[in-house]
Amino acid sequence: MTSNSNSYTTDGITLKVCPPSSYRSIIPELAVLLKSCIDSNITMNFIQPFSLEDASEFWLSAEDNVKQGKQFVVIAQEAKERPEPEPKAQAVGLLHDPSDQEGTEPPVILGCVILYLSQLPNAKHRGEVGKLIVGKEHRKRGIGKMLLSCLEDKAREHGRTILVLDTQTGSGAELFYEHIGYTKVRIR
Numbered sequence: 001m002t003s004n005s006n007s008y009t010t011d012g013i014t015l016k017v018c019p020p021s022s023y024r025s026i027i028p029e030l031a032v033l034l035k036s037c038i039d040s041n042i043t044m045n046f047i048q049p050f051s052l053e054d055a056s057e058f059w060l061s062a063e064d065n066v067k068q069g070k071q072f073v074v075i076a077q078e079a080k081e082r083p084e085p086e087p088k089a090q091a092v093g094l095l096h097d098p099s100d101q102e103g104t105e106p107p108v109i110l111g112c113v114i115l116y117l118s119q120l121p122n123a124k125h126r127g128e129v130g131k132l133i134v135g136k137e138h139r140k141r142g143i144g145k146m147l148l149s150c151l152e153d154k155a156r157e158h159g160r161t162i163l164v165l166d167t168q169t170g171s172g173a174e175l176f177y178e179h180i181g182y183t184k185v186r187i188r
Helices: 020-039 052-061 063-067 143-157 172-179
Strands: 007-010 013-017 071-078 108-117 126-134 162-164
Touching: 007 143, 013 143, 020 052, 020 063, 020 071, 020 108, 020 126, 052 063, 063 071, 071 143, 108 143, 126 143, 143 162
Parallel strands: 126 162
Antiparallel strands: 007 013, 013 071, 071 108, 108 126
16 A cells, blocks of 8 residues: 555555545536435435436535535545557558557546534534445445545544444444444434
């Protein structure tokens, strides 16, 4: 694994906290990821019908908090190998596009998670895990665990010693969190 203060790379997957200046540019991909999750009957506090516009609105509504450092969006990305181009006939006088020679396509967002920092004066030690999403086709690769590890590092940077989350009882998500060491707390 390689890392710097803003990103970690392991097994070709880069995990990073999205910089506020780049947040708006990833909203379309985040919206597709969220909609795909909702369409797979993982409700995450949303109900059907749920459109791509609804998903985009959710992410846009977080923009001010991201810019103010009240919440952080951690993303997992992977650069895809560019397929070998078909041989092209060389023609005299045509310019060659140097991007045809690059080996990878732009990174694809595989998953994300949100760290909400409590803003209450008596809760500056607490953060909340929200919207841990891994694309269906990328599950069972350890991406969820990697995202949470990066989120936990960010929480520690901000003095958060307790992380809370909610999930559906009996769901795969509940089992996942228990498996990686989160403790179940029930409210009566």
